[in-house]
Amino acid sequence: MHSSTASLIAPRISQLPPRAGLGLKAEHFKDVLESLPDVGFFEVHAENYMVAGGPFHHYLGLIRERYPLSIHGVGLSIGSDTPLNIEHLQRLQTLLARYRPRVFSEHLAWSSHGPHFLNDLLPLRYDLSTLQRVCAHIDQVQNTLQRQILLENPATYVEFDQTHFDEASFIHEVISRSGCGLLLDVNNVYVSCVNHDRDPLAYINALPLHAVGELHLAGFAEDIDQSGQRLLIDSHGAPVDQAVWALYQQVLECVGPVATLIERDNQLPVFSELLAQAELADCYLLTTRERT
């Protein structure tokens, strides 16, 4: 029998308000506290706050008192073919106990191999052994943290031979077996679908949309591959593309208003520019709310 934590954890209802949120960057700590913008929530990368003290904890503590918080991990390496880093999982447990975020999310990817951390979200072969491993790791994480996590769909540039599942079916299986929720990254869907010549809407409709607890929007960079075809790169270094906004609209029609993060990690603009993107996302959410 599969040892799922699904029964242990309450059914998915997003704990974040159905509003637009922003990724919190150290460069914007003071902007946020001085202007207290009308933002639905802030999200931080867990690993940036795994430090003993200093300004990061000082500012996050103050912002946490004023806004709902989501914590997003980039270092658990849930897809690793080696065991999870227990020390890292414990650090995460400590961080979540301290800040009690509404949501904790991680990635359907791997980023560590053995002792080495590669600082990127690397792709998985969607076969049965990967499925079992990913589910076992999610069980371990959810049992340790005593909460449901959200798992984010990846942006990918290659695929693997000998796969048993397409990505959407794989995610479907992971979510039904492990009881985790889905963080649907709309930019990742668009990037991967262009790169692998898939229909983004068909992909989205094949996902377990009932489990969506949060959406991500971000910008991509554009390249061309050896054959001259578009190759999109999930760069988090540009405003959200028009095509991704259009896809977001379609996603909202399927899932209703769901907390939506504007992600920006590189080529960071002034805070007001990020705020404008969040306001735009809020408009989409409001329109969806009025329609439903």
Add this chain to the structure above:
Amino acid sequence: MRLQEAFSAAVLDSQQPCPRGLVSRNGHVESRFAVYRNNVQKGLINALAFSYPVVARLVGEYFFQEMARLFIKKSPPDSPIMSTYGVRFADFIGDFEPARSLPYLADTARLERLCVAAYHAADACAVDPQVLARMLKVPESLGQLHLQLHPGVATLDSPYAVADLWAAHQNEELSQGLDLSLPQSTVVLRYGLSVEVFAVRPGYTAFIRHLQSGHALGPAAEHALQVDPYFDLSQALALLITHDAITDLSPAPEISP
């Protein structure tokens, strides 16, 4: 070799072949795989550039990238906490033949590492100034006092004037005109939310290191005087007190287990 092992080796080292088993809609997997290689290497180079901005500026973007690339291949991160990445970078720079014309580069990196560590060091409140003043006023027991310093306090002794170099780069000044060949001692600490760097006499760093290793005030001051006959205890204490760097003091010697 397992898939993730091959993938991992190939993203860290551009000379390694693309792992087997990859496919893409048009068969051109090389340029697709290169995205991962580029993301990994660029991400780690950026993490190093973020922690070592003065080193990056001293050598220029291209040199820094190539130096960082070789470091990454030799010492990939062993933790997902990027602010700790590069603890061995200064030693690597010290042995890096193409950087030999900048002999102060490794110590500049050491200083920048101390700044990152001080920035993220544990929080600790300064000892009550009244208690401190009262204790310091009793000359007969002064030498027996044990001072606990803030976790962000750190020291560096260099044969080069790296504190001056560091300071010049904070103000966007160029380091031309600085005489880097002079030895310099440096104290790094976090005062409030900011990291501060002080060029000090060598007795200060000797004094602080002695306090940090558990010696009482008297022996620490004596040691500092041996290192530097001009060591001034009251000035050294003033630097620590005015920057909230003394977090506890106890009259009795600490008994180590």
